[in-house]
Amino acid sequence: MTNRTAQKKRSQAQAKGKGSGAGRRQAQRSGRPGLATFAIVAVVLVVLGMVGLSLYNHVKTPSTPGTGAAEKVTQDVTSVPATVLDSVGAGSGVSAPKPLPPGTPPIESGGKPLVLYIGAEYCPYCAAERWATVVALSRFGDFSGLGLTTSSSTDIFPSTRTLTFYGSSYTSDVITFEGVETQSNRLSATGSYESLQTPTPQQQQLFSTYNSSGGIPFLLIGNKYMISGSSFQPDVLQGKSWQEIATALKDPSSEIAKQVLGAANTITAAICTLTNGQPSDVCTSSGVTAAASTLPPTS
Secondary structure: OOHHHHHHHHHHHHHHHHHHHHHHHHHHHHHHHHHHHHHHHHHHHHHHHHHHHHHHHHHOOOOOOOHHHHHHHHHHHOOOOHHHHHHHOOOOOOOOOEEOOOOOOOOEEOOEEEEEEEEOOOOHHHHHHHHHHHHHHOOOEEEEOOEEEEOOOOOOOOOOEEEEOOOOEEEEOOOEEEEEEOEEEEEOOOOOEEEOOOOOHHHHHHHHHHOOOOOOOEEEEOOOEEEEOOOOOHHHHOOOOHHHHHHHOOOOOOHHHHHHHHHHHHHHHHHHOOOOOOOHHHHOOHHHHHHHOOOOOOO
16 A cells, blocks of 8 residues: 555545544534423423312312212201200301391392392301301202302411302292302412302392492391391311201201301391291290391381
């Protein structure tokens, strides 16, 4: 092999080596954006997972009982024995409804006096008031489709077990009841509680006219009385399951019965002013009569 031939081969080998290095460097440069993109995507996924977990923990509430257990709870609440209600009477720690202004015109729906409730599932004071309201209304008619829920897990008196009027119906010969749950206890993507029901124009007008504070729960009892806020403090229900609360309503010596049933007797007495004392066995019972003596006079 001549010197010229050997030199040519060395030059070709060096050029090949340089090309391979450049190719490797180009491949490495081409790979870097892919790795960076993967890292960014991974970080985003982690952040989204943490946000999702935070929201889940924020709205997580106790599991509701199965269908059979839920039916047992609602059956117990809607059939509290009259003897227990009479024994409790006006109860303890119960605030009386406020009378509406003199000359308030009749407030009716379907040709009967209207009892209107407006609240929300996340609200702990609504949670307390529903127990008493359901007991009272069950003495004038029948519910169907009552559900179980809890108040917000992050509000005062967190996760208070209660019933809900959402999806329920009510029939009575002497009154009309309309229950409106405006929001659930679940947070939406915007951070507000999910919407459930929108009051009708009439319901909204009544709420605005007779509820100057704008608070919930709002319970309008015809043209006679109204309740804004709960009739008793929700703390008496703290830590209790739905069934434990329902069972306590059968024991007139329990603190739950004294407050829930005392409020129920007071609401019942207020409704009796709308129905001309009907049904008579309810409106003249000793428990309702005792509660009636705590009502402020109306026009």
